Amino acid sequence: DGPSVKAAQARNGQLTKPPGALGRLEDVAVWMAGWQRTDRPHADTPQVVIFAGNHGVTAQGISAFPPQVTAQMVANFLAGGAAINQLSRVFGARMDVHALELDQPTADFTQGAAMDEAGFLRAFASGWDAVDPGADLLVTGEMGIGNTTAAAAIAHALCGGTPGEWVGRGTGLDDAGLITKARVVGEAVARHADARGIEVLRSLGGRELAAMAGAILRARHLRIPVLLDGFICTAAAACLDAEAPGALDHCLAGHVSEEPGHACLLDRLGKVPLLSLGLRLGEGSGAALAIGVVQGAVACHSGMATFAEAGVSDG
Amino acid sequence: DGPSVKAAQARNGQLTKPPGALGRLEDVAVWMAGWQRTDRPHADTPQVVIFAGNHGVTAQGISAFPPQVTAQMVANFLAGGAAINQLSRVFGARMDVHALELDQPTADFTQGAAMDEAGFLRAFASGWDAVDPGADLLVTGEMGIGNTTAAAAIAHALCGGTPGEWVGRGTGLDDAGLITKARVVGEAVARHADARGIEVLRSLGGRELAAMAGAILRARHLRIPVLLDGFICTAAAACLDAEAPGALDHCLAGHVSEEPGHACLLDRLGKVPLLSLGLRLGEGSGAALAIGVVQGAVACHSGMATFAEAGVSDG
Structure with missing residues (x-):
């Protein structure tokens, strides 16, 4: 699902971590977002x-x-x-x-x-x-x-x-x-x-x-x-x-x-x-x-604060 | 801890799976057992x-x-x-x-x-x-x-x-x-x-x-x-x-x-x-x-049934 993937990628880029620092977890979360048609993927059930x-x-x-x-x-x-x-x-x-x-x-x-x-x-x-x-x-x-x-x-x-x-x-x-x-x-x-x-x-x-x-x-x-x-x-x-x-x-x-x-x-x-x-x-x-x-991947993606929310300098 | 490791290894050999089929999980569970001095290791806290x-x-x-x-x-x-x-x-x-x-x-x-x-x-x-x-x-x-x-x-x-x-x-x-x-x-x-x-x-x-x-x-x-x-x-x-x-x-x-x-x-x-x-x-x-x-490793080790308990033929 293109729009969900894009929204999830945009969110991923704003989370309080260096770009790419969660490695494959980031890919997994964005992939989950696409299939679940949301920018906040989950694996609760x-x-x-x-x-x-x-x-x-x-x-x-x-x-x-x-x-x-x-x-x-x-x-x-x-x-x-x-x-x-x-x-x-x-x-x-x-x-x-x-x-x-x-x-x-x-x-x-x-x-x-x-x-x-x-x-x-x-x-x-x-x-x-x-x-x-x-x-x-x-x-x-x-x-x-x-x-x-x-x-x-x-x-x-x-x-x-x-x-x-x-x-x-x-x-x-x-x-x-x-x-x-x-x-x-x-x-x-x-x-x-x-x-x-x-x-x-x-x-x-x-x-x-x-x-x-x-x-x-x-x-x-x-x-x-x-x-x-x-x-x-x-x-x-x-x-x-x-x-x-x-x-x-x-x-x-x-x-x-x-x-x-x-x-x-x-x-x-x-x-x-x-x-x-x-x-x-x-x-x-x-x-x-x-x-x-x-x-772990979706919890980080969906639960982390953004740089703006946390007041962290983004490099 | 030698006796705990031996007891955990003995238990591992009786669980309802082919020998070694849980791969590294088996080693992790036995290692945890040794440090925790028990044959039923845990990772609850x-x-x-x-x-x-x-x-x-x-x-x-x-x-x-x-x-x-x-x-x-x-x-x-x-x-x-x-x-x-x-x-x-x-x-x-x-x-x-x-x-x-x-x-x-x-x-x-x-x-x-x-x-x-x-x-x-x-x-x-x-x-x-x-x-x-x-x-x-x-x-x-x-x-x-x-x-x-x-x-x-x-x-x-x-x-x-x-x-x-x-x-x-x-x-x-x-x-x-x-x-x-x-x-x-x-x-x-x-x-x-x-x-x-x-x-x-x-x-x-x-x-x-x-x-x-x-x-x-x-x-x-x-x-x-x-x-x-x-x-x-x-x-x-x-x-x-x-x-x-x-x-x-x-x-x-x-x-x-x-x-x-x-x-x-x-x-x-x-x-x-x-x-x-x-x-x-x-x-x-x-x-x-x-x-x-x-x-996952300790849950399998400590929670699984043995061949005898489950009535499963052990090969």
């Missing part, structure tokens, strides 16, 4: 929404944890015991959890499309519907044993390179598992070589990835800024960008994950992460941590 | 303490802002209008401001020691006394027109190299000013070539730097973990380390500043910053932003 899905591809032995852990962790989210519960609380975020047909894993995408069209649309719509229109900042997180394999397959399909460049250890895969994972990713991408944009997400994704994409697109329509989380969230989002370049202009990279493909994928999307702390948990945890940075 | 001082060396034309701004910004702190006020509020920190004999600048350290022994001890003691024993995390910040010149002189005295490697633009110095600043730093360090450790701080520092060192040392005695802020705070702290290696073991680097000497000085101290967002404001602003990261 953040929402963290987590989607969980199960993956047929786990039958190929690509994860260090068994698929039952997806449902067990959903129970942990609902009981308040996971990392994302603590982080949501620290930064005052509403947290919602959506378990997506966990008893019916997606198809093994080395054999066929992960989801048929109806199933994909159900998952995508559950993301679309999950966004609180009253939120002023959105984090989309995920849980799904096997989903770094889906993310690696999506990244490989969208960006090329070799499977080995996009696979990592996920929750803690051993060396043999890592070789299997790269083989599985290569087979999957070869099978769905004709897929483009959103079709990549349907073919190689999972329900939780489709739902994150739906939520991110809904946020765009509601002008709610989004903090992208790690590799899986970013892979889902990248399918929106592949479908419509610029579709992620309302998204910042909350952090860069330890999962090796993430930095590369962010770079392809032109996103510079706010945080780099070696996280590789998922759940939206890295992006939730970045809520604090955004809250 | 952070304190931000800001010291302000004036510098005789400003007569040499080494700052883009006039020295009157120091007192004007103290008034802004007290009125709640500065960046650090907003950041302290966002992260729930108590904030205290101490103006140190602003009407009597320290001596121009190109001509003699910045402070005599009595003056240095007054400033150091005001820092020592400013720490709230009930704080569970401390940020020391500063305001003082000219104090990046003091910091550069200290860093050059402690670490060697050339003056040009340690000077930066501070609040926005132009090219000619930068050349003057390097000359001034060179002259100052040459004049006080015999100073070591705390004597470097007395000779080349300012009252706010001496006070920050006093507060950091007091925090050590109280076992309160400290987040170091930018170049000036780190230069003050580095004098403690020069006096007694290991004196900063209770300190983490909150962020790395855009001021070019800061990254180099942190590297000398073996400190890896939590944040890198291009800030160069001072006031404790970068460290205050890092309070959010520490709060």
